[in-house]
Amino acid sequence: MSTTERSPSPPSASFITPIALAGNLLLTISTTRPQLFSRTYRVSTTALTSASPFFAALLHPSKFAEGRTVAEILANLPSSLGDMDLAQLPRVHVEDVGRISAVNDVGALIGDFLRIMHGEELDKPTMPVANLANLVAVADRFEALDALREWAERRKVVESMERRQVVKAAHTKSARGKAGPETLSEERLRQRVLAGLTLGYSPWVGTYSKQLILGPMTRREREAENEEAALWWDLPSGIEDEIHVRRTYILDTLASIQSYFLKRYMSGERQCRLGYDTSAACDSFQLGEMVRFFGRTGLLRMSSTLLSASDADSDAGGTEYTGSISAIIEQLKQCPGYQIDPNHKYCGLRSKLSPLLSTFASMFKPNYRAGNVGICGDCWEKYRQRYAWGRAKRPVTWAMETANDGERKGYGYDYGETSCLNGHLPARDMFMAAIRDWTDVELAQTGWSTTPFLRV
Numbered sequence: 001m002s003t004t005e006r007s008p009s010p011p012s013a014s015f016i017t018p019i020a021l022a023g024n025l026l027l028t029i030s031t032t033r034p035q036l037f038s039r040t041y042r043v044s045t046t047a048l049t050s051a052s053p054f055f056a057a058l059l060h061p062s063k064f065a066e067g068r069t070v071a072e073i074l075a076n077l078p079s080s081l082g083d084m085d086l087a088q089l090p091r092v093h094v095e096d097v098g099r100i101s102a103v104n105d106v107g108a109l110i111g112d113f114l115r116i117m118h119g120e121e122l123d124k125p126t127m128p129v130a131n132l133a134n135l136v137a138v139a140d141r142f143e144a145l146d147a148l149r150e151w152a153e154r155r156k157v158v159e160s161m162e163r164r165q166v167v168k169a170a171h172t173k174s175a176r177g178k179a180g181p182e183t184l185s186e187e188r189l190r191q192r193v194l195a196g197l198t199l200g201y202s203p204w205v206g207t208y209s210k211q212l213i214l215g216p217m218t219r220r221e222r223e224a225e226n227e228e229a230a231l232w233w234d235l236p237s238g239i240e241d242e243i244h245v246r247r248t249y250i251l252d253t254l255a256s257i258q259s260y261f262l263k264r265y266m267s268g269e270r271q272c273r274l275g276y277d278t279s280a281a282c283d284s285f286q287l288g289e290m291v292r293f294f295g296r297t298g299l300l301r302m303s304s305t306l307l308s309a310s311d312a313d314s315d316a317g318g319t320e321y322t323g324s325i326s327a328i329i330e331q332l333k334q335c336p337g338y339q340i341d342p343n344h345k346y347c348g349l350r351s352k353l354s355p356l357l358s359t360f361a362s363m364f365k366p367n368y369r370a371g372n373v374g375i376c377g378d379c380w381e382k383y384r385q386r387y388a389w390g391r392a393k394r395p396v397t398w399a400m401e402t403a404n405d406g407e408r409k410g411y412g413y414d415y416g417e418t419s420c421l422n423g424h425l426p427a428r429d430m431f432m433a434a435i436r437d438w439t440d441v442e443l444a445q446t447g448w449s450t451t452p453f454l455r456v
């Protein structure tokens, strides 16, 4: 909503924030969310219309009444703008500043945004990531993301934030005397993904989307329902859904590891590996310990088939796990090495589980720039149709050999145009497969087979 008017009384210069000293327009921007705000800026119509299609349309002489009025007033202004009385300038009022978070100084944020649109220097050369993410939200509202991205790329804004972060981390490390990556809240991770995505800095998309996917994600539903929530609570360009899809497939893969062992031990086929002296008692003991371990860690809930799943689970059913995936992996690594007696040293879950977990974790390792779990910003931009897990067809089965076949087919190590894309596909195939056969992974790693271990 916006209105144009000739000022009835001359606006006092002290209430006007100058962006362009010789600007030909008084722009009042106001909002009610996340807090009440209204301020008038002196701006240049040329700068605004060239940086923002929103303002180009609003100020177009034949599109909106605002544009017509502004054009009429400007046509009758004296030619020397510098000496002109401010009251003669046309005025435009725009409401809503976009999905920003509650900030200390909305006026400074909007001022920075307008300065960037005018190619002017900012008051402070550096800013926290939250401010940058809020600038993205404002630019999104005024359709000026291209201009913001052009500014960020030219000034290497994100790169210099990254450098300062590294220096700060090194400083903290030497002060505390211990290493360890900084743990960022879900909100801060989201701000970085948003900034990386919209400002064209791919490493931030990869690194922080990975942390979002593997970390706890407890606030998404609540924040996404809230229309007033800041832009990063509902990440644009399909990223929000992609993060959700990836979490679901990764959880499905973890669940398949658990059911792989339960099914094997419940099949009645002898699992004990004590050579000639295999023992049914060993298998029963291991099955019992396994159920107890999965139950205790909260990964397994036993329920009867006598009631339908919807009856039995009506209270708990349908809720997706919102905790940390990394924490589940840590819990599984802590699996105790139970044995029925000292002879059955390698019969326990621990020795069988660890090769599967290490294959699983190897898929998290960086391949090219983004890693395979995080979203590669470059491939998202260039090859989204072929790259997105949310659009890919699920492979029917995955086994170690098919993964290696994939590698031979040129999935991994060609250096052609799509080498980055190809590098992500073996991991996607594993996580997305409808059926995963873990047998060879387990046997290869424990030395029961000579099949080379999957290299990804």
Ligand SMILES: [Zn+2]
Pocket (backbone or CB within 6 Å): 272, 273, 274, 278, 279, 282, 283, 344, 347
């Ligand atoms: Zn045994």
Ligand SMILES: [Zn+2]
Pocket (backbone or CB within 6 Å): 368, 370, 376, 377, 378, 379, 380, 420, 421, 424
């Ligand atoms: Zn890529």
